[in-house]
Amino acid sequence: GQQLNQSPQSMFIQEGEDVSMNCTSSSIFNTWLWYKQDPGEGPVLLIALYKAGELTSNGRLTAQFGITRKDSFLNISASIPSDVGIYFCAVKTSGTYKYIFGTGTRLKVLA
Amino acid sequence: DTGVSQDPRHKITKRGQNVTFRCDPISEHNRLYWYRQTLGQGPEFLTYFQNEAQLEKSRLLSDRFSAERPKGSFSTLEIQRTEQGDSAMYLCATWEGGVNTEAFFGQGTRLTVV
Numbered sequence: 001g002q003q004l005n006q007s008p009q010s011m012f013i014q015e016g017e018d019v020s021m022n023c024t025s026s027s028i029f030n031t032w033l034w035y036k037q038d039p040g041e042g043p044v045l046l047i048a049l050y051k052a053g054e055l056t057s058n059g060r061l062t063a064q065f066g067i068t069r070k071d072s073f074l075n076i077s078a079s080i081p082s083d084v085g086i087y088f089c090a091v092k093t094s095g096t097y098k099y100i101f102g103t104g105t106r107l108k109v110l111a
Numbered sequence: 112d113t114g115v116s117q118d119p120r121h122k123i124t125k126r127g128q129n130v131t132f133r134c135d136p137i138s139e140h141n142r143l144y145w146y147r148q149t150l151g152q153g154p155e156f157l158t159y160f161q162n163e164a165q166l167e168k169s170r171l172l173s174d175r176f177s178a179e180r181p182k183g184s185f186s187t188l189e190i191q192r193t194e195q196g197d198s199a200m201y202l203c204a205t206w207e208g209g210v211n212t213e214a215f216f217g218q219g220t221r222l223t224v225v
Contacts, residue, residue, distance in 0.1 A: 004153075033213060042115075042202050042216035043154065050211055088153050092213070096167060097142065097206070099214065101153030 003027060004089055004102035012108045013079055021105040022073040023089030031092040032065050032072040033099070038085050043101075046087075047074070079109050115217035117203050123223045124193055131189045132220045134203030142206040143186050144214060145178055147171065149199045160186060193224045 006023045013019055023032075031050055035043035047058050049065035049072060056063055062075045076083055089102040114137040124130050136143050141162050146154035157176070158168045162183040172178075175193075180186040190197055200221050206214035 040219075040221065042204075042219045044216070045213055048211070048213055090153075097208075098156050098159065098167070099144070099146075099154075099204070100156070104151075104153050 003100055004091065006087075006089055006102040006105050008105060009103070010106040010108070012110060015079060015081060015109055015111050017079055019076040019079055019083070019107060020073060021087060021107075022071060023102050024071045025091065026070070028069040029091035030069065030094055032063075033090040033092065034061075034063050034072070034074045035088045035090060035101075036085050037088060037104075043088060043090075076107075079107075081109050081111055083107060084109050115203055115205050115215050117201075117217040117220050119220055120218060121221045121223075123225060126193055126195060126224055128193055129189065129191045130193055130222065131187055132201055132203075132222075134186045134188070134205075134217060136184065136186070136203075136205035137207070137215060140205035140207050140215075141183065142208055142214070143180055144204040144206075145186070145188050146202040146204065146216075147199045148202060148219070154202055157188075190222075193222075195224045198222055198224045 034046045037043045047063040052069050053067045054065045060077045086104045086106050088104050090099050116135040118133045144159045145157040148154040160180040175191045178188045200219045202219045204214040204216040
């Protein structure tokens with residue numbers, strides 16, 4: 001079953017607001033990833049994190065790889081309507097290189 | 112356009128029928144994954160190939176499911192005797208295998224079993 005817990009499950013925000021979501025695991029992982037999925041489409045990679053404590057940005061998105069290697073957060077600044085979608089965290093297992101996905105955070109932006 | 116192509120995008124089938132999906136990877140990506148995603152859930156791992164070798168299968172992959180990658184390029188996923196519980200999005204992803212690189216996902220095949 002799923003090993004990653006994401007919170008919140010869903011959120012409504014006003015356009016222009018900042019958004020924060022996080023992802024936790026009971027196990028240690030060395031690669032943490034954040035994906036966005038639009039309805040009817042496959043997940044698209046937003047940010048990849050490879051080093052504990054690392055803070056990485058991609059435009060208005062910033063993600064951090066927790067120092068314990070058991071968590072990560074994603075921030076979106078100044079949200080816009082096209083940020084609507086489902087955001088998944090994922091980890092890549094060592095050795096077998098499989099991807100395990102979280103339960104997702106559904107984001108809705110009110111104009 | 113991620114470069115991973117899946118066909119068909121949508122499939123409606125009657126319970127008990129067999130269905131086959133195809134995935135064409137980004138060229139020279141030797142790792143290919145199949146995932147299943149049900150409504151409101153994250154993608155769940157089904158199986159993966161390294162070139163033509165199928166290296167791992169999830170317990171989710173019942174004996175009605177079979178996947179192949181005959182020449183290490185495209186892959187097919189077949190579901191025999193479909194059940195309503197098989198209704199889901201089936202996602203394919205491929206990876207070149209390099210350090211600090213990740214897999215690209217296709218757009219998926221949405222299966223509805225009626």
